[in-house]
Protein backbone atom coordinates (compact mmCIF):
# COMPACT_ATOMS: atom_id res chain seq x y z
CA UNK A 576 0.00 0.00 0.00
CA UNK A 577 1.29 3.46 -0.81
CA UNK A 578 1.52 6.15 1.87
CA UNK A 579 -0.27 8.65 -0.34
CA UNK A 580 -3.57 6.96 0.54
CA UNK A 581 -3.39 8.82 3.86
CA UNK A 582 -4.94 12.26 4.30
CA UNK A 583 -2.30 14.62 5.73
CA UNK A 584 -3.26 16.46 8.92
CA UNK A 585 -3.45 20.20 8.27
CA UNK A 586 -1.41 22.60 10.40
CA UNK A 587 -4.48 24.78 10.97
CA UNK A 588 -6.79 22.12 12.37
CA UNK A 589 -8.41 21.01 15.61
CA UNK A 590 -10.02 17.88 17.01
CA UNK A 591 -13.34 18.76 15.37
CA UNK A 592 -11.67 18.23 11.99
CA UNK A 593 -10.84 14.59 12.72
CA UNK A 594 -14.27 13.24 13.46
CA UNK A 595 -16.16 11.70 16.33
CA UNK A 596 -16.48 7.94 16.84
CA UNK A 597 -19.29 6.45 18.89
CA UNK A 598 -18.29 3.04 20.24
CA UNK A 599 -21.39 1.03 21.01
CA UNK A 600 -19.27 -1.75 22.41
CA UNK A 601 -18.89 -3.75 25.58
CA UNK A 602 -21.27 -5.05 28.21
CA UNK A 603 -20.92 -6.21 31.80
CA UNK A 604 -18.26 -8.93 31.61
CA UNK A 605 -16.92 -7.71 28.26
CA UNK A 606 -15.71 -4.21 29.10
CA UNK A 607 -12.38 -5.24 27.56
CA UNK A 608 -13.84 -5.32 24.05
CA UNK A 609 -14.88 -1.66 24.45
CA UNK A 610 -11.44 -0.79 25.83
CA UNK A 611 -9.68 -2.36 22.81
CA UNK A 612 -12.02 -0.76 20.32
CA UNK A 613 -11.93 2.71 21.89
CA UNK A 614 -8.20 2.68 22.47
CA UNK A 615 -7.56 1.65 18.85
CA UNK A 616 -9.90 4.38 17.59
CA UNK A 617 -7.93 7.00 19.52
CA UNK A 618 -4.61 5.54 18.39
CA UNK A 619 -5.87 5.85 14.78
CA UNK A 620 -6.32 9.60 14.91
CA UNK A 621 -10.01 10.33 15.49
CA UNK A 622 -10.66 13.71 17.11
CA UNK A 623 -12.98 12.30 19.77
CA UNK A 624 -14.07 8.86 20.91
CA UNK A 625 -17.17 8.40 23.01
CA UNK A 626 -18.49 5.17 24.49
CA UNK A 627 -22.19 4.41 24.54
CA UNK A 628 -22.26 1.86 27.36
CA UNK A 629 -24.17 0.66 30.43
CA UNK A 630 -23.40 2.90 33.43
CA UNK A 631 -21.67 -0.03 35.19
CA UNK A 632 -18.83 0.30 32.64
CA UNK A 633 -18.13 4.02 33.16
CA UNK A 634 -15.46 3.57 35.84
CA UNK A 635 -13.47 0.90 34.07
CA UNK A 636 -13.58 2.71 30.73
CA UNK A 637 -12.62 6.06 32.20
CA UNK A 638 -9.64 4.44 33.89
CA UNK A 639 -8.56 2.30 30.93
CA UNK A 640 -9.27 4.85 28.18
CA UNK A 641 -9.11 8.28 29.87
CA UNK A 642 -9.00 10.08 26.51
CA UNK A 643 -12.54 8.91 25.69
CA UNK A 644 -15.81 10.04 27.24
CA UNK A 645 -18.78 7.90 28.27
CA UNK A 646 -22.51 8.31 27.86
CA UNK A 647 -25.30 5.95 28.78
CA UNK A 648 -26.48 3.77 25.91
CA UNK A 649 -29.81 5.58 25.55
CA UNK A 650 -30.46 6.70 21.98
CA UNK A 651 -33.83 8.26 22.77
CA UNK A 652 -32.86 10.71 25.53
CA UNK A 653 -29.07 10.90 25.82
CA UNK A 654 -27.28 10.28 22.52
CA UNK A 655 -28.01 11.66 19.05
CA UNK A 656 -26.39 8.98 16.89
CA UNK A 657 -26.19 11.26 13.86
CA UNK A 658 -23.79 13.56 15.75
CA UNK A 659 -21.08 10.99 15.01
CA UNK A 660 -19.32 10.51 11.69
CA UNK A 661 -18.74 6.84 12.50
CA UNK A 662 -20.21 4.22 14.80
CA UNK A 663 -18.47 1.02 15.88
CA UNK A 664 -21.19 -1.39 16.94
CA UNK A 665 -21.03 -4.86 18.37
CA UNK A 666 -17.66 -5.75 19.92
CA UNK A 667 -18.46 -7.33 23.28
CA UNK A 668 -22.10 -6.28 23.03
CA UNK A 669 -23.52 -9.63 24.12
CA UNK A 670 -26.57 -11.34 22.69
CA UNK A 671 -29.28 -10.11 25.05
CA UNK A 672 -32.71 -9.14 23.76
CA UNK A 673 -32.13 -5.61 25.08
CA UNK A 674 -29.81 -5.10 22.08
CA UNK A 675 -32.71 -5.28 19.61
CA UNK A 676 -33.87 -1.63 19.99
CA UNK A 677 -30.24 -0.47 19.89
CA UNK A 678 -29.59 -2.25 16.61
CA UNK A 679 -32.91 -1.18 15.14
CA UNK A 680 -32.30 2.47 16.01
CA UNK A 681 -28.84 2.49 14.43
CA UNK A 682 -29.80 0.49 11.34
CA UNK A 683 -33.00 2.47 10.74
CA UNK A 684 -31.85 6.01 11.52
CA UNK A 685 -28.08 6.32 11.22
CA UNK A 686 -26.66 7.95 8.08
CA UNK A 687 -22.90 7.93 8.72
CA UNK A 688 -20.41 5.05 8.48
CA UNK A 689 -21.21 2.00 10.57
CA UNK A 690 -18.75 -0.77 11.42
CA UNK A 691 -20.74 -3.81 12.48
CA UNK A 692 -18.68 -6.43 14.32
CA UNK A 693 -19.00 -9.52 16.50
CA UNK A 694 -22.26 -9.56 18.50
CA UNK A 695 -23.62 -6.77 16.28
CA UNK A 696 -23.48 -9.33 13.46
CA UNK A 697 -24.64 -12.18 15.68
CA UNK A 698 -27.66 -10.18 16.91
CA UNK A 699 -28.67 -9.26 13.34
CA UNK A 700 -29.01 -12.97 12.61
CA UNK A 701 -30.34 -14.07 16.00
CA UNK A 702 -33.11 -11.46 15.98
CA UNK A 703 -33.82 -11.47 12.21
CA UNK A 704 -32.78 -7.87 11.61
CA UNK A 705 -31.35 -8.45 8.11
CA UNK A 706 -34.22 -6.45 6.55
CA UNK A 707 -33.18 -3.46 8.67
CA UNK A 708 -29.54 -4.02 7.68
CA UNK A 709 -30.30 -4.21 3.96
CA UNK A 710 -32.52 -1.10 4.07
CA UNK A 711 -30.06 0.99 6.09
CA UNK A 712 -28.89 4.32 4.67
CA UNK A 713 -25.56 4.07 6.48
CA UNK A 714 -22.28 3.21 4.74
CA UNK A 715 -21.86 -0.20 6.39
CA UNK A 716 -18.78 -2.36 6.87
CA UNK A 717 -19.30 -5.88 8.21
CA UNK A 718 -16.22 -7.40 9.88
CA UNK A 719 -16.89 -11.13 10.39
CA UNK A 720 -14.34 -13.79 11.23
CA UNK A 721 -15.05 -17.12 9.55
CA UNK A 722 -17.33 -18.29 12.37
CA UNK A 723 -19.40 -15.11 12.19
CA UNK A 724 -19.45 -15.29 8.39
CA UNK A 725 -20.95 -18.79 8.62
CA UNK A 726 -23.66 -17.40 10.91
CA UNK A 727 -24.39 -14.58 8.42
CA UNK A 728 -24.80 -17.17 5.65
CA UNK A 729 -26.73 -19.52 7.94
CA UNK A 730 -24.35 -22.42 7.26
CA UNK A 731 -22.57 -24.70 9.74
CA UNK A 732 -19.04 -23.65 8.71
CA UNK A 733 -17.06 -22.29 5.76
CA UNK A 734 -14.15 -24.18 4.26
CA UNK A 735 -11.02 -22.05 3.85
CA UNK A 736 -11.02 -22.68 0.08
CA UNK A 737 -14.52 -21.11 -0.11
CA UNK A 738 -13.57 -18.01 1.87
CA UNK A 739 -13.69 -15.54 -1.02
CA UNK A 740 -16.93 -17.00 -2.40
CA UNK A 741 -18.52 -16.74 1.05
CA UNK A 742 -17.35 -13.15 1.48
CA UNK A 743 -18.83 -12.28 -1.94
CA UNK A 744 -22.12 -13.92 -0.98
CA UNK A 745 -22.28 -11.80 2.19
CA UNK A 746 -21.42 -8.67 0.20
CA UNK A 747 -24.18 -9.38 -2.29
CA UNK A 748 -26.75 -10.43 0.32
CA UNK A 749 -26.38 -7.30 2.42
CA UNK A 750 -25.02 -4.76 -0.08
CA UNK A 751 -22.28 -3.63 2.31
CA UNK A 752 -18.51 -3.60 2.39
CA UNK A 753 -17.30 -6.90 3.86
CA UNK A 754 -14.07 -7.51 5.77
CA UNK A 755 -13.51 -11.28 5.91
CA UNK A 756 -10.93 -11.59 8.68
CA UNK A 757 -8.10 -14.08 9.12
CA UNK A 758 -4.68 -14.56 7.47
CA UNK A 759 -4.80 -12.40 4.32
CA UNK A 760 -7.99 -10.62 5.28
CA UNK A 761 -10.24 -9.85 2.29
CA UNK A 762 -12.01 -6.52 1.84
CA UNK A 763 -14.85 -6.59 -0.67
CA UNK A 764 -17.29 -4.12 -2.01
CA UNK A 765 -19.35 -4.19 -5.19
CA UNK A 766 -16.92 -5.07 -8.05
CA UNK A 767 -13.79 -4.64 -5.91
CA UNK A 768 -11.63 -6.89 -3.76
CA UNK A 769 -8.51 -6.15 -1.75
CA UNK A 770 -6.32 -8.91 -0.33
CA UNK A 771 -4.30 -7.76 2.67
CA UNK A 772 -0.68 -8.82 3.05
CA UNK A 773 0.17 -7.58 6.54
CA UNK A 774 -0.36 -9.45 9.80
CA UNK A 775 0.75 -12.71 11.39
CA UNK A 776 -0.67 -15.56 13.50
CA UNK A 777 0.40 -13.83 16.72
CA UNK A 778 -2.68 -11.68 16.10
CA UNK A 779 -4.96 -14.65 16.77
CA UNK A 780 -5.59 -13.41 20.31
CA UNK A 781 -8.74 -12.22 22.09
CA UNK A 782 -9.58 -8.59 21.39
CA UNK A 783 -7.53 -8.30 18.20
CA UNK A 784 -10.69 -7.98 16.11
CA UNK A 785 -12.06 -5.33 18.47
CA UNK A 786 -8.90 -3.32 17.75
CA UNK A 787 -9.56 -3.59 14.01
CA UNK A 788 -13.13 -2.34 14.47
CA UNK A 789 -11.83 0.73 16.31
CA UNK A 790 -9.23 1.47 13.63
CA UNK A 791 -11.74 1.27 10.77
CA UNK A 792 -14.33 3.41 12.60
CA UNK A 793 -11.65 5.99 13.37
CA UNK A 794 -10.59 6.24 9.72
CA UNK A 795 -14.21 6.54 8.62
CA UNK A 796 -14.73 9.36 11.14
CA UNK A 797 -11.79 11.17 9.54
CA UNK A 798 -13.52 11.20 6.17
CA UNK A 799 -12.38 8.05 4.38
CA UNK A 800 -15.14 6.13 2.58
CA UNK A 801 -16.21 2.85 4.15
CA UNK A 802 -14.24 0.80 1.62
CA UNK A 803 -11.08 2.95 1.97
CA UNK A 804 -11.34 2.91 5.77
CA UNK A 805 -11.67 -0.88 5.69
CA UNK A 806 -8.72 -1.37 3.33
CA UNK A 807 -6.37 1.02 5.13
CA UNK A 808 -7.66 -0.28 8.47
CA UNK A 809 -6.83 -3.94 7.81
CA UNK A 810 -3.43 -2.95 6.40
CA UNK A 811 -2.57 -0.80 9.45
CA UNK A 812 -3.92 -3.41 11.89
CA UNK A 813 -1.75 -6.11 10.30
CA UNK A 814 1.29 -3.85 10.18
CA UNK A 815 0.81 -2.98 13.88
CA UNK A 816 0.73 -6.75 14.52
CA UNK A 817 3.92 -7.18 12.50
CA UNK A 818 5.60 -4.43 14.57
CA UNK A 819 4.51 -6.35 17.71
CA UNK A 820 6.07 -9.50 16.23
CA UNK A 821 9.36 -7.61 15.66
CA UNK A 822 9.39 -6.07 19.14
CA UNK A 823 7.73 -8.70 21.32
CA UNK A 824 7.45 -11.85 19.21
CA UNK A 825 4.33 -13.54 17.86
CA UNK A 826 3.72 -15.56 21.00
CA UNK A 827 2.13 -13.48 23.71
CA UNK A 828 1.43 -10.22 21.92
CA UNK A 829 -1.84 -8.77 23.21
CA UNK A 830 -4.64 -6.84 21.55
CA UNK A 831 -3.58 -3.78 23.54
CA UNK A 832 0.01 -4.23 22.28
CA UNK A 833 -1.40 -4.13 18.73
CA UNK A 834 -3.48 -1.01 19.43
CA UNK A 835 -0.45 0.74 20.88
CA UNK A 836 1.65 0.04 17.74
CA UNK A 837 -0.96 1.61 15.45
CA UNK A 838 0.67 5.08 15.43
CA UNK A 839 3.99 3.54 14.36
CA UNK A 840 2.18 1.59 11.66
CA UNK A 841 0.68 4.85 10.34
CA UNK A 842 4.12 6.45 10.49
CA UNK A 843 5.62 3.65 8.41
CA UNK A 844 2.80 3.77 5.89
CA UNK A 845 3.05 7.57 5.62
CA UNK A 846 6.81 7.46 5.04
CA UNK A 847 6.30 4.42 2.82
CA UNK A 848 9.90 3.43 3.43
CA UNK A 849 10.22 1.03 6.34
CA UNK A 850 7.47 -1.43 5.70
CA UNK A 851 9.08 -2.75 2.52
CA UNK A 852 5.76 -2.96 0.72
CA UNK A 853 5.22 -0.57 -2.14
CA UNK A 854 1.97 -1.78 -3.62
Ligand SMILES: NC(=O)C1=CN([C@@H]2O[C@H](COP(=O)(O)OP(=O)(O)OC[C@H]3O[C@@H](n4cnc5c(N)ncnc54)[C@H](O)[C@@H]3O)[C@@H](O)[C@H]2O)[C@@H](O)CC1
Pocket residue numbers: 604605606607608609665666667668669693694720721722723757781782783784785
Ligand atom coordinates in the same frame (compact mmCIF):
# COMPACT_ATOMS: atom_id res chain seq x y z
N1 LIG B 1 -11.99 -8.85 26.42
C1 LIG B 1 -13.20 -8.88 25.86
O1 LIG B 1 -14.15 -8.29 26.36
C2 LIG B 1 -13.38 -9.64 24.60
C3 LIG B 1 -14.65 -9.77 24.09
N2 LIG B 1 -14.89 -10.39 22.92
C4 LIG B 1 -16.28 -10.41 22.48
O2 LIG B 1 -16.80 -11.67 22.81
C5 LIG B 1 -17.96 -11.88 22.03
C6 LIG B 1 -17.88 -13.26 21.44
O3 LIG B 1 -16.88 -13.28 20.40
P1 LIG B 1 -15.96 -14.54 20.12
O4 LIG B 1 -15.24 -14.27 18.83
O5 LIG B 1 -15.15 -14.88 21.32
O6 LIG B 1 -16.99 -15.68 20.03
P2 LIG B 1 -17.67 -16.39 18.85
O7 LIG B 1 -18.94 -16.83 19.45
O8 LIG B 1 -17.74 -15.69 17.57
O9 LIG B 1 -16.63 -17.56 18.68
C7 LIG B 1 -16.93 -18.75 19.20
C8 LIG B 1 -16.85 -19.82 18.13
O10 LIG B 1 -16.90 -19.28 16.79
C9 LIG B 1 -16.00 -19.97 15.98
N3 LIG B 1 -14.92 -19.12 15.49
C10 LIG B 1 -14.35 -18.07 16.11
N4 LIG B 1 -13.39 -17.54 15.33
C11 LIG B 1 -13.37 -18.29 14.23
C12 LIG B 1 -12.61 -18.24 13.05
N5 LIG B 1 -11.70 -17.27 12.83
N6 LIG B 1 -12.83 -19.18 12.11
C13 LIG B 1 -13.75 -20.12 12.29
N7 LIG B 1 -14.51 -20.21 13.38
C14 LIG B 1 -14.32 -19.31 14.34
C15 LIG B 1 -15.43 -21.06 16.81
O11 LIG B 1 -16.25 -22.20 16.66
C16 LIG B 1 -15.52 -20.52 18.19
O12 LIG B 1 -15.57 -21.52 19.18
C17 LIG B 1 -17.96 -10.78 20.96
O13 LIG B 1 -18.85 -9.75 21.30
C18 LIG B 1 -16.55 -10.27 21.01
O14 LIG B 1 -16.44 -8.96 20.54
C19 LIG B 1 -13.82 -10.92 22.09
O15 LIG B 1 -13.54 -9.92 21.14
C20 LIG B 1 -12.59 -11.28 22.89
C21 LIG B 1 -12.20 -10.22 23.90
Ligand SMILES: Nc1ncnc2c1ncn2[C@@H]1O[C@H](COP(=O)(O)OP(=O)(O)O)[C@@H](O)[C@H]1O
Pocket residue numbers: 693720756757758759760773774775776777778779780781782783784785786787812
Ligand atom coordinates in the same frame (compact mmCIF):
# COMPACT_ATOMS: atom_id res chain seq x y z
N1 LIG C 1 -3.24 -16.15 11.35
C1 LIG C 1 -3.52 -14.85 11.26
N2 LIG C 1 -2.83 -14.04 10.43
C2 LIG C 1 -3.13 -12.74 10.33
N3 LIG C 1 -4.12 -12.14 11.05
C3 LIG C 1 -4.83 -12.89 11.87
C4 LIG C 1 -4.58 -14.27 12.03
N4 LIG C 1 -5.46 -14.76 12.93
C5 LIG C 1 -6.22 -13.73 13.31
N5 LIG C 1 -5.84 -12.62 12.69
C6 LIG C 1 -6.49 -11.29 12.81
O1 LIG C 1 -6.85 -11.05 14.17
C7 LIG C 1 -8.16 -10.53 14.25
C8 LIG C 1 -9.04 -11.48 15.05
O2 LIG C 1 -10.33 -10.96 15.14
P1 LIG C 1 -11.50 -11.73 15.89
O3 LIG C 1 -11.54 -13.14 15.44
O4 LIG C 1 -12.71 -10.90 15.74
O5 LIG C 1 -10.99 -11.72 17.40
P2 LIG C 1 -11.65 -11.10 18.72
O6 LIG C 1 -13.14 -11.22 18.57
O7 LIG C 1 -11.11 -11.93 19.84
O8 LIG C 1 -11.25 -9.68 18.84
C9 LIG C 1 -8.64 -10.34 12.81
O9 LIG C 1 -8.39 -9.03 12.37
C10 LIG C 1 -7.79 -11.33 12.04
O10 LIG C 1 -7.60 -10.98 10.67
Ligand SMILES: [Mg+2]
Pocket residue numbers: 692693720784785
Ligand atom coordinates in the same frame (compact mmCIF):
# COMPACT_ATOMS: atom_id res chain seq x y z
MG1 LIG D 1 -14.27 -10.52 17.07
